[in-house]
Amino acid sequence: MAHLVEEVNVGQFKHLVSERALTGETMLLNMGPQHPSTHGVLRLLLELDGETIVNCIPDIGYLHTGVEKNMEAKSYQKAEVMSDRLDYMNPMGNNLAYVMAVEKLIDLDVPPRAQALRVILCELQRISSHMVWLGAFGLDLAAMSMFLYCFRERERILDIFELVSGQRMMTTYFRPGGLWRDVPAEFEKTVRDFIKIFPRRIDEYEKLLSKNPILIDRLVGIGYLSKEVALQYGVTGPTLRASGVDWDLRKARPYMGYEQYDFNIPTRPEGDTYARYIVRIDELRESLKIIEQALNKLPSGPWRSQNRKFVPPPRSEIGVSMEALIHHFKLWSEGFSAPKASIYSAVESPRGELGLYLEGDGGPKPYRVHLRTPSFDNLAVLPEIVKGHLVADVVAILASIDIVLGDIDR
Amino acid sequence: MGIEQKLGNMGVVTTSLETVVNWSRTRAMWPMLFGLACCAIEMMAAQASDYDMSRFGMELMRASPRQSDLMIVAGRLSRKMGPVLRRLYDQMPEPKWVISMGDCASCGGVFNNYAIYQGADEVVPVDVYVAGCPPRPEALIHGVLTLYEKVNGEKFKDLAEKYKTA
Amino acid sequence: MDKRLEPIVQAAQKRYGATYEEFRDEVHLFVSPERIADALALLRHEYDFELLSALTATDYFPQQTPRFHVIYQLTSLAQNLSVQVRVPVNGDNPQVPTATRVYAVANWREREVFDMFGIVFDGHPDPRRILMPEDTEGHPLRKDFPLGYEEPQFTFNFEEIDLRKPYAKE
Numbered sequence: 001m002a003h004l005v006e007e008v009n010v011g012q013f014k015h016l017v018s019e020r021a022l023t024g025e026t027m028l029l030n031m032g033p034q035h036p037s038t039h040g041v042l043r044l045l046l047e048l049d050g051e052t053i054v055n056c057i058p059d060i061g062y063l064h065t066g067v068e069k070n071m072e073a074k075s076y077q078k079a080e081v082m083s084d085r086l087d088y089m090n091p092m093g094n095n096l097a098y099v100m101a102v103e104k105l106i107d108l109d110v111p112p113r114a115q116a117l118r119v120i121l122c123e124l125q126r127i128s129s130h131m132v133w134l135g136a137f138g139l140d141l142a143a144m145s146m147f148l149y150c151f152r153e154r155e156r157i158l159d160i161f162e163l164v165s166g167q168r169m170m171t172t173y174f175r176p177g178g179l180w181r182d183v184p185a186e187f188e189k190t191v192r193d194f195i196k197i198f199p200r201r202i203d204e205y206e207k208l209l210s211k212n213p214i215l216i217d218r219l220v221g222i223g224y225l226s227k228e229v230a231l232q233y234g235v236t237g238p239t240l241r242a243s244g245v246d247w248d249l250r251k252a253r254p255y256m257g258y259e260q261y262d263f264n265i266p267t268r269p270e271g272d273t274y275a276r277y278i279v280r281i282d283e284l285r286e287s288l289k290i291i292e293q294a295l296n297k298l299p300s301g302p303w304r305s306q307n308r309k310f311v312p313p314p315r316s317e318i319g320v321s322m323e324a325l326i327h328h329f330k331l332w333s334e335g336f337s338a339p340k341a342s343i344y345s346a347v348e349s350p351r352g353e354l355g356l357y358l359e360g361d362g363g364p365k366p367y368r369v370h371l372r373t374p375s376f377d378n379l380a381v382l383p384e385i386v387k388g389h390l391v392a393d394v395v396a397i398l399a400s401i402d403i404v405l406g407d408i409d410r
Numbered sequence: 411m412g413i414e415q416k417l418g419n420m421g422v423v424t425t426s427l428e429t430v431v432n433w434s435r436t437r438a439m440w441p442m443l444f445g446l447a448c449c450a451i452e453m454m455a456a457q458a459s460d461y462d463m464s465r466f467g468m469e470l471m472r473a474s475p476r477q478s479d480l481m482i483v484a485g486r487l488s489r490k491m492g493p494v495l496r497r498l499y500d501q502m503p504e505p506k507w508v509i510s511m512g513d514c515a516s517c518g519g520v521f522n523n524y525a526i527y528q529g530a531d532e533v534v535p536v537d538v539y540v541a542g543c544p545p546r547p548e549a550l551i552h553g554v555l556t557l558y559e560k561v562n563g564e565k566f567k568d569l570a571e572k573y574k575t576a
Numbered sequence: 577m578d579k580r581l582e583p584i585v586q587a588a589q590k591r592y593g594a595t596y597e598e599f600r601d602e603v604h605l606f607v608s609p610e611r612i613a614d615a616l617a618l619l620r621h622e623y624d625f626e627l628l629s630a631l632t633a634t635d636y637f638p639q640q641t642p643r644f645h646v647i648y649q650l651t652s653l654a655q656n657l658s659v660q661v662r663v664p665v666n667g668d669n670p671q672v673p674t675a676t677r678v679y680a681v682a683n684w685r686e687r688e689v690f691d692m693f694g695i696v697f698d699g700h701p702d703p704r705r706i707l708m709p710e711d712t713e714g715h716p717l718r719k720d721f722p723l724g725y726e727e728p729q730f731t732f733n734f735e736e737i738d739l740r741k742p743y744a745k746e
Contacts, residue, residue: 033494036443036473040450041491061707062491063447066525066724068692069717073725081520088448104600132451151458169448169544231626231653234681247653341599344630344649344660355630357647372630372649380684406447409488409707490709496744517729524716524724525708532742 026054031394033062039136039398040405042379051390056383063409071369075335076102076176079366084170086371087407089132092125092161093349095174097371100255101345101356102176105338108310112299114178115257120191120294121164121173122256123287127198128157129350130280133402134205137277140399141218143209153201160190177311178304191295195288202284210278219274223385223397226271233384234377237352239401242279243271249348261293273400280402283350310336335364342368351375351402375407428566435479435505436467436558442478442502443471444495446485449512449544453484456547466554475501480557482550483534486514487527499534504573507561509553510536513543578603580655584623588615604660612663613673616648620678625650625659631675631685633693637719643667644695648675670695692717 031044041062047055067086071079083098084091096118103110110118131150138146158168164183165171173180209215225235230243240247248265250258266282268275305311312331313324330336338360346355352374361367378401386394445453457463457471464470472478475498487495499508510530513519516539518528530536537560540553581603588594592611597604607615619625630649637643642664651658665672674697675682686697687706694715697703705712714721729737 033491034444034473034498036471041446061705061709062488062494063486064488064490064525064707065486065521066523066716067521069721069723070521070523073723085448085520088451107600147454148459151455152460154455155460168546169452229680232680234628234679236627245653252653252656342604342634343600343602344658346629353629355649357630357632357649359634368634370630370632370647372632376684377681380681518726522723522725522728524722528726528741531744533744535744 025049029391039403042398042403042405042408044394046391046394048391053386053389053391053394056386056394058379058382060379060405060408063405065406065410067410068369068371071366073365075364076338076366077331077335079369080175081170081172083371084172085406086410087349087351087354087373087375087404088169089129089404090125090349090351091170092121092173093129093347093354095172096122096256097345097347097349097354097356099174099176100347101343101358102338104343104345105341105358105360106176106310106336108177108307109305110178110256111302111305112257113301114303116294116298117179117183117303118174118256119258119261120291120298121161123291123294124157124160124191124194126287126350127284128154130284131157133280133350133399137399138209140395141215143215146205146208149201149205153198156194160187160194163187163190175304175311177307178302182303188295188298191291195292195295198288199285202281206281210281216274218393218396219272219277219400221272221274222389222393223273223400224271225381225385229381229384230271233381235352235381237348237350237374237378238279238283239276239352239378239381241265241267242275244269249346249353253346255347258290260297261290263289273396276400276402337362337364338366344372346372349374351404351407352378371410373407373410375403375405379403379408428564429562432562432564436561438467438469439480439507440478441468441471441480441482442475442498443473444481444483444498446483446487446491447514449484449515452544452547453482453511453550456550461547461551463551463554466551466558468554475499476503478502479505480507480509481534482509482511483515483530483536484511486512486519486521487530487533488525489527492527492533495530495533505569507537507557508534509538509540509557511540511550511553512545513541516541519543578657581657581659584619584659587618587623591615591618602658602660604662606662606664609663609665609672612646612648612661613675613678615661616650616675616678619650619659619661623652624654625652625657627651627653628675628679628681628685629658631682631689633689633695633717635693635717635719640667644670644693646672646689646695665695672697674699676700691715694718 026047026049029046029048031046033041033043043059045057045059046053067082071082080095080098083094086094131154135147135150161171162168164187165173225243227243227245230240244267246265246267251265263286266279268279308327312328317324318328340360340362342359344355344357346353354374355372357370358366359368386397481499510516515530518526527533538553538557540549542549585596585603588605592607592615595606629651633644633646635644644665646663646665648661663672672695674686686700689695690697690703691705691707692715727737
């Protein structure tokens with residue numbers, strides 16, 4: 001720990017900056033890892049000509065956690081705990097991606113009640129993630145009261161999560177085959193109260209921000225991302241939908257019963273920062289529609305698969321049945337085994353396509369886990385769309401792309 | 411509890427200098443924004459309306475280390491970030507305190523591997539550890555109040571020892 | 577396999593000598609390292625696989641030929657199809673031609689594969705490490721790189737680990 005941070009000199013980035021930086025005509029500014037508006041520990045090296053940006057070089061890796069290697073050392077059940085700490089705005093969504101990948105690998109069924117409850121909780125998580133995005137977005141543009149309003153709504157959603165699983169954020173509530181336990185009796189009433197008050201709150205936020213002349217001045221026409229560049233850079237999620245491409249995994253490759261629900265995919269053709277803001281506000285309304293339909297149609301029945309090779313039996317059965325005891329012992333001591341094959345499975349997280357490449361080797365531990373996280377590709381497009389703008393616009397553009405550093409650095 | 415109860419009839423309060431100095435340090439301690447990962451979101455929630463930290467004097471979070479007295483290390487500390495943390499800690503003026511928030515900053519947490527420091531106390535000296543993954547906002551506020559008790563118990567002769575060697 | 581994928585797989589087999597496998601409705605194509613850039617260009621321009629969803633690698637350590645498989649996951653938005661292309665690479669001096677001319681996102685993704693596995697991509701415009709610090713030695717996701725596991729401190733071994741732990745000085 002004796003060495004300090006080394007000084008950056010332009011020579012290291014010779015191939016990335018223009019020639020004017022080498023002569024000292026433009027300045028290299030470090031928007032360091034600790035900064036109030038970089039949404040986490042992201043370091044941006046900006047090459048500035050006065051106040052205009054000539055080049056932008058992102059430097060990531062300040063939150064690298066080694067999750068992929070660590071998951072190889074744990075069994076399938078234990079590795080799920082690591083999956084919800086990646087994209088920390090969306091822990092239920094990460095759980096869903098991991099659990100769906102494991103279920104695809106071992107070919108396990110999920111009962112309809114578990115599917116509907118998973119959909120409700122994932123959409124609530126999507127609303128909560130967009131609330132934090134909206135709060136941080138307002139904070140970056142110096143609209144500080146948005147932060148307080150959005151966190152007030154988020155507390156209501158976190159109360160629902162605590163009711164269901166006992167934990168506010170890192171719930172690990174979805175397990176292979178279904179859920180950890182059934183939802184308590186107050187769940188339906190609490191969710192219905194929430195969806196009754198929330199639409200008026202969205203109208204309140206729109207009244208504060210959407211027609212605000214300062215916001216329109218700062219956002220319209222800034223950070224234009226065209227459709228071709230977006231597809232070249234592998235951008236997905238609301239950032240892609242705000243550039244006119246109608247691609248959402250919930251509609252294109254429906255999972256967990258999304259095909260039964262009736263909802264739209266908001267898309268905007270303009271491709272600038274304002275369009276990305278409007279797309280996310282519209283997504284809040286669509287999520288509410290899905291939650292209401294799922295709650296109305298909620299089927300009764302088992303909440304976890306009955307396949308005892310992979311799912312532990314309930315405690316009441318262990319005292320009376322010999323096979324239940326044997327299954328319980330095997331699952332708790334060694335864990336279930338997966339075939340020697342590899343799959344790729346993806347879900348739609350609030351930021352884009354969250355995919356998992358999972359490879360088993362016939363044993364109880366995964367051989368290789370790779371997480372395809374949406375913020376990594378969404379950030380790769382930043383140097384393209386920021387050229388020619390001012391330094392204050394970088395903050396607005398970065399906020400509108402909605403990155404989470406835990407996703408990028410894994 | 412305010413000063414008025416102690417004033418009595420004469421408008422004069424007698425106390426020791428240490429009590430006054432420690433009282434003033436705890437009543438307006440400004441934290442530095444050092445949110446790294448998931449615990450940062452719970453720190454933001456503690457600052458927001460439901461669990462308000464400005465009741466305890468932490469009105470705003472300053473991004474500049476030169477203007478803050480408390481550093482809350484919230485989140486997992488990776489090997490690339492360690493030197494940056496040490497540099498920012500060195501830039502803070504005395505007196506300064508460090509709260510290590512969450513399991514990852516206290517002991518490495520869930521991640522026992524090559525990429526994460528097993529505790530922020532390998533890099534900076536820590537005063538209060540707050541456990542939880544992530545700790546509830548109430549747990550963070552409890553940690554802050556524990557720090558206040560520690561500061562209220564500080565004596566001048568210990569501080570003189572500390573600064574003599576520096 | 578999906579019927580629309582059959583002509584694509586046959587074209588890849590004929591032109592680039594690819595073999596394929598299927599598992600749970602997925603198609604995995606195997607292409608040799610020299611022809612991968614052309615195969616990706618074919619899939620992108622002729623068959624409209626616009627999105628490179630994932631680019632990663634796997635290490636099969638004790639066996640050296642091949643030791644790594646580089647994996648490209650391609651998605652087509654227009655036809656709603658996806659296909660996985662795998663490239664087996666040998667253990668001594670692993671090299672693969674770059675895909676940055678076909679997909680721009682491969683720039684960062686290939687830097688990550690280089691950082692984690694040590695596979696060199698020929699012709700990459702910016703070959704630096706991306707996630708680990710610049711002066712790291714070794715490549716973390718290889719199977720012969722240790723996990724870095726540290727022994728947990730319980731009550732019975734508290735003092736002996738406490739003496740070894742590198743606490744910070746003031």
